[in-house]
Amino acid sequence: MTFNLTGMLSGWLEWTSILAAGFGAGMINVIVGSGTLISFPVLLLFGYPPVVANVSNTLGLVPGGLAGTVGxxxxxxxxxxxxxxxxxxxxxxxxxxxSLLFLLPPEAFELIVPALIAAGIAMVLLGPLVQRSAARRAADRPAPTRPPLWKTIVTLAGVFLLGVYGGYFGAAQGILIVGLLSLLTVETIQSLNGVKNLLVMAVNLVAAITFLVISPASVDWIVVALIAIGSALGGLVGARVGRRLPAPVLRGAIAVIGTVAIIYLLAS
Structure with a gap:
């Protein structure tokens, strides 16, 4: 009886922890990005293989992204x-x-992820300066009806590459998207946050479908369900909180959480 009770308590602790990690990841993803760095390590801590943890985590975060997009x-x-x-x-x-997740070794992105996050933070913080400079230059010329072709091409290429990164691992993908769009558009950070939530949700969704087609055995459906419930609730809360944050506070939150993510990745 003692052995069974211990096993039950251990199981409940694991499920509760994964549910809480899904909630935290869903909330942070909507407000800032990088929620994967909350839920993914928790799955590794409980002994799930990296690919199973990555695939199941990606599937589970889709409802959180959907909740944030609606918010x-x-x-x-x-x-x-x-x-x-x-x-x-x-x-x-x-x-x-x-698709690359099943072709490249798990270490393929490890060395560049901290650098990518640092670049994303820099872009987020420099975005207002770049936008103000562009506005001053544009004040002396007629307003164009559409952005220059080169800027559209660079934006599309950058978003595609960030989608590749997001489909493969996705840590702080949201920070990178907001940073890139801060430099290449004139939209406010809250507007970009809404676009970011849609794009990250879409990447997670198509990555999840790809995972199911290529390797359905890599999915742990209990983990998916727990993270999905947690992330959906976290996404709803995150949207309510994030939309109320002033732009400087939101940029500061991105910088702080991104820095914590870099420290975690370098230390692990």
Missing amino acids: YRRELRANRHLARLLLPASTAGGIAGA
Whole structure:
């Protein structure tokens, strides 16, 4: 009886921890990004193989992304032209990245992830300066009807590459998307957060479908269910909190959480 009770308590502790990790990941993903760095290590801590943990985590985070996208629907409606432009590039990248997970060794991205996150933080913080400089230059010329072709191409290429990264691993993908768009568009950070939530959700969704097609045996459905419930609740809370944050506070939160993510990755 003691052995069974101990096993039951251990099982409940594991399930509760995974559920809580899903909640934290869903909330952080919607507000900032990098929620994967909460849920993925928890799965590794409980002994799940890296590929199973990655695949199951990606599947479980889809409802959280959907909840965050719905929560930011007002910002998305205001920027539907940008979302429509970037969504195909992001989803194509997600499919490519998910396929690479089964072709490349798990260590393939380990060395560059901290550098990518640092670049994302820098872009987020420099975004307002770049936007103000562009606004000053544009004040002396007629307003263009559309952005320059080169900027559109760079934006699409960047979002595609971030989709590849997101489909493969995805840690702090949201930070990188907000950083890139901060430099290449004139939208506010809250508007970009809404677009980011849609793109990250789309990458997770197509990556999850790709995983199911290529390697359905890599899915642990109990883990998926727990993270899905937690991330959906976390996404709803994250949308309510994130939309109320002033732009400087949101940028500061991105910088702080991104820095913590870099320290974690370098120390692990």
